Amino acid sequence: MRHLIDPLDFTREETDRLLGLADRIWEHPAEYAHSCDGRVLATLFYEPSTRTRLSFESAMLRLGGQVLGFASSDSSSAAKGESVADTIRMISGYADIAAMRHSKEGAPFVASRYSAIPVINAGDGGHQHPTQTLTDLFTIRRRHGRVGGVTIGLCGDLKFGRTVHSLIKSLVRYEDVRFIFISPEELRVPSYILKEVVEPSGHTWREARAMEEVMPELDILYMTRVQRERFFNEEDYVRLKDSYILTPEKLCAAKESLSILHPLPRVNEIAPEVDHDPRAVYFQQARGGVFVRMALLLALLGLEKGVLDGEGA
Ligand code: NCD
Numbered sequence: 001m002r003h004l005i006d007p008l009d010f011t012r013e014e015t016d017r018l019l020g021l022a023d024r025i026w027e028h029p030a031e032y033a034h035s036c037d038g039r040v041l042a043t044l045f046y047e048p049s050t051r052t053r054l055s056f057e058s059a060m061l062r063l064g065g066q067v068l069g070f071a072s073s074d075s076s077s078a079a080k081g082e083s084v085a086d087t088i089r090m091i092s093g094y095a096d097i098a099a100m101r102h103s104k105e106g107a108p109f110v111a112s113r114y115s116a117i118p119v120i121n122a123g124d125g126g127h128q129h130p131t132q133t134l135t136d137l138f139t140i141r142r143r144h145g146r147v148g149g150v151t152i153g154l155c156g157d158l159k160f161g162r163t164v165h166s167l168i169k170s171l172v173r174y175e176d177v178r179f180i181f182i183s184p185e186e187l188r189v190p191s192y193i194l195k196e197v198v199e200p201s202g203h204t205w206r207e208a209r210a211m212e213e214v215m216p217e218l219d220i221l222y223m224t225r226v227q228r229e230r231f232f233n234e235e236d237y238v239r240l241k242d243s244y245i246l247t248p249e250k251l252c253a254a255k256e257s258l259s260i261l262h263p264l265p266r267v268n269e270i271a272p273e274v275d276h277d278p279r280a281v282y283f284q285q286a287r288g289g290v291f292v293r294m295a296l297l298l299a300l301l302g303l304e305k306g307v308l309d310g311e312g313a
Pocket residue numbers: 051052123129132162163224225263264265
């Protein structure tokens with residue numbers, strides 16, 4: 001049985017095959033409309049979510065399966081002090097696969113150790129968010145034809161943003177990716193990611209403080225929200241929250257072929273006028289997340305052979 005806790009739980013080949021399956025589902029959804037008949041997905045969300053939870057639920061429903069779960073910790077027995085380990089043991093009897101979001105780093109990993117069903121990390125604290133990364137890679141591939149060969153600017157809260165951490169981990173496995181990390185000093189990419197992931201990869205990287213400085217170079221601009229819930233005090237959040245605001249004026253210097261991604265939700269970091277720009281692909285990105293999660297459910301449930309290693313074609 002396989003889980004998806006960290007983006008590196010799947011090899012690059014497995015990841016690419018999964019994205020290929022997502023493409024096929026996108027093009028021929030009717031062929032998959034009953035693939036999960038009789039299967040149940042549990043969504044265990046201890047932290048707020050709109051896209052991730054609903055796209056997982058939509059994915060299972062579109063595959064013919066059913067869903068159950070909770071959308072906040074106060075509506076589950078966590079409020080009474082139940083451990084994640086106990087919860088997942090029981091859920092293993094109620095569902096065939098589970099997606100878990102938790103504010104504590106490592107909670108989905110702990111759950112996977114006690115689970116009898118596949119566990120998917122749907123975001124753990126400021127740590128990882130592997131299914132958002134699959135969605136990001138899927139979007140980049142559909143826009144640029146392949147994942148590698150791009151200059152990507154990651155902008156905003158690179159310290160607490162789990163989507164950024166997972167995306168960097170995955171992107172270093174592709175050829176010819178140049179990273180530009182655009183953040184205030186206080187929200188720089190954590191040094192463990194620079195030292196353990198970026199530097200050993202040999203990929204080119206640098207840091208910038210202003211997005212204007214680097215705009216003309218970028219093929220992808222990955223905007224992120226300043227993660228208010230992970231700050232220790234409100235004052236720091238207020239000081240940093242509007243560090244970057246993408247406007248149509250700033251885009252004048254950008255390439256025509258730029259793709260602007262954002263895992264969403266957005267707060268102030270992208271002005272609404274940018275939404276009309278053909279380079280703004282964040283809503284398409286969110287839509288793609290459903291097909292990616294459909295592919296993931298099929299692969300982890302063993303219903304689509306040949307995607308994950310050890311499951312013959
Ligand atoms: C992200 C998350 O939860 O980490 N949202 C998402 O899943 N699409 C990004 C964020 O909350 O800023």
